[in-house]
Amino acid sequence: MQNLTTIQNILTDHLSKYDEIQLVFLFGSTASEHHSKESDIDIAILFQIEPDFYYLDDIKDSLSKLIKKQIDIVILNNASPIIKMQILKNGIPLIRRGRSYEEFFTRTVAEYVDLKIVRKEIEDHILKGRQYA
Template sequence: MKLNSKIRKKITDYFSKKPEIEAVYLYGSQAKNVARSDSDIDLAALVNDKGNFSGFDIPQTRYAHELQRIIHKEIEVQNLEDVSIDFAHRVLSEGQLLVGLESKKRVEFEERILRVYFDMKPFFDEYVQSIHEIAKKGELNVRYF
């Protein structure tokens, strides 16, 4: 199921009004057009330091809460600065940029993630292969891998 253009516009309008937002990506099942009607909307945001945050105010939690009230759908927002390199790479390679086409910080962030990811890729591949071998032996206690 493809993300409704009205919902997409509400998301882009919401984030476009936030001065602290450098970029927002849609990722997951909605970006791949394989979402079901009950699927949530997965977003990843690149936030600069212009945000008015203090104490325990976590921007991605605030964004998710406010957006859920606007579009009446389950939303998950990740802060791209706080996720692992392989997750950030997956968002950049499989996701869709919704906000931030002209952002210099976004370009620098993408460059850094790609550089580090490809430096680390042999280690990621070795790790996945090791886990796969352990799972095949039945030592991982997981059903699918």
């Protein structure tokens, strides 16, 4: 089983070749070092422009061959604020191009705060016994 540093190096070296990739995080069990031989590798990628299925599949296949594990990719361009916040809090940044990390951080925190405000309103209505529509 490959150690965390080896996995990080393989991911960084390979994904750095793609100019359209702005930001990459390693997250999940591998990032927390609670992975097993059967664990997959979870990565989150922010692209300049959201990729199509085939392009993403090529990236997953090439990484799977290099690491010899299944790769799961979260596209940060369209991920929910909750997932993005969890990745920010628990993920390991591997690639940061330009100000992509700072911009992603600011945007994610703002989206998350907005979501919490909306959720609070819904929860308050539920607690008061009202339906929310």
